[in-house]
Amino acid sequence: MKCPVCNHENGDAHFCERCGSNLTQTTSSPTPVPNSESAASEPEYTRWSSTQATSSQASVPSNTPSVSIHKEQARESTGTNDHASAGDNSSNQWNNIVQNEKVQQAKEVSKQYLSYFLSVLARPYQTMKTVGDQHSLNGWLTMALIAVLSSTYFLITFSRIGMDGLFIGGFLRPLLFTVIILIASIALMYAILKIEKITFRPKTLVAQFGTLLVPAVVSLVLANLFIIISYSIAISLLAVSYIIIFVALNSVLFQYPLNRTKAAIDSMYSVLIANVVVFFILYRLLGEIIIGLIRLMLSPFGRL
Template identity: 65%
Template sequence: MKCQVCNHENGDAQFCEKCGSNLTGTHASSDPVDSVTRTDSASADSEYTHWSSNKESASHQPEPTRSSSASPVPSLVKETATVHSSNHEAPDHDTNQGSAGNQWNNFVQNEKVQQAKEVSKQYLTYFLSVLARPYQSMKTVGEQHALNGWLTMALFAVLTSTYVLITFGRLGAEGIFVSGFLRPLLFSAIILVAAVALIYGVLKLERITFRPKILVAQFGTLLVPAIATLLLANLMIVISYSFAISLLVLSYIMVFVAMNTVLFQHPLNRTKAAIDSTYSVLIVNAVLFYLMYRLLFSTIAGLLSPLFSPFGRL
């Protein structure tokens, strides 16, 4: 038992071993004190437990509140909205890409159309200026006019094929697109390319320095009157066959004239060549005439054979 005076621990003695105080009265009176102390400590413990539990509940209250009810719903709604928005935006994005691709294709097509119009305007200006003075224009053209020369040769081949197609179409022939348009187109192109190649060969044989692009530009410039003649020939088919075919023959005569003019534009026989210039010019004319005869004759024969085949069998 503990002495209330000196706080000395005693056993079961009635008096304190140190100070001699009576421990019986203290023991009797100490029970209420001890009970009060224990009551106070218990209440303090309960209060501390209540305070600590309140603190813990206060400290842990926000997280369950955030995690249980409020937080997941907005985040889930937000994620769901994001998924839906992405699902809705994907087709819109594809649609935008498709429309952008279509716009780009339209832009490219429009740009090509504009370029074609610009080239057509430039060629028309070139055509009209050359038509008035073809020989003078031939002497002043340069390498930049080589494209105009190729366009002129292409027009010559197309107009020849159109003339043949219209002529035999009016005669009632059927299935003549290949033999009446494509074959004359190919043969006319071969004739013009052969003419340029023959000029090139003669100038090389004569050992004359020249530029191939200028050669093409000069030859194409001299073919401009032949283009105008072929246009008239296509228009005159409706009025008169005889006049139209005369214009066609005249346009091919101009091919020979253009070839020889370009040849004599250069100083032939400037050096000692293997062959005289007179014979070289005659040879290239003979070769071109033979090609023209064979190609055009085969074209006309191929078109006339279906028309006169019944008479041939008789």
């Protein structure tokens, strides 16, 4: 009989001569005894599975630094973006603060100038004697208003009569010419006081001159309003505003103690020269424009 386990031929024996298996028991699914090949393969599989498990376990720590590096890079990039956004926000906030401060300063200057303007308008000469360096900004603002209002007057007039080159001929040129006249007036007063060897502050001189020019601002505002009603009244108010410039120049000079020293020229003549120079500049720069407007005033169209 052949052994079903080891395939050994045993004859009529009840037990296998090689493996000792019971030959009389016949089972449909006998439990096989592991042979040498299975025994040899089992450790190999075990070694392979253990090797794979070890390698998989070892791969986790080896990949951990790279994962942490990626995480750190992500944190750094996020931090950089956060810093950049924070910087943008802070710069925007700073710009808003600066703009708000400038707006507030402009409002404060406007309020101060308005109160100064109203107080000076009542008593310009008396106020002129009390101003100091702190009012120099008000003086510059008054002169700036005179320049702008004069240019606005010529611009409106030229636009109503249909002249070409409104912006250059009707606004920029009168603006530049009026600025030149005002600066020349300050320069002449400065030169005369230096010739007279009088101690003074330039900022105070600007403040005094600007204080006496406040009525000229009112005259120019009325001149711009009366263009619609009557050219004759408007041109008269414009002429009054330029006359006030001469009056302010002489009033500022004569409130100083002139002719204290023996100068090369008498104070009367130096002041007269200053007036002649300002009048010449006014005539050369704005004379043609003003004469043309006076002719327009005398025409039938100007009397409408």
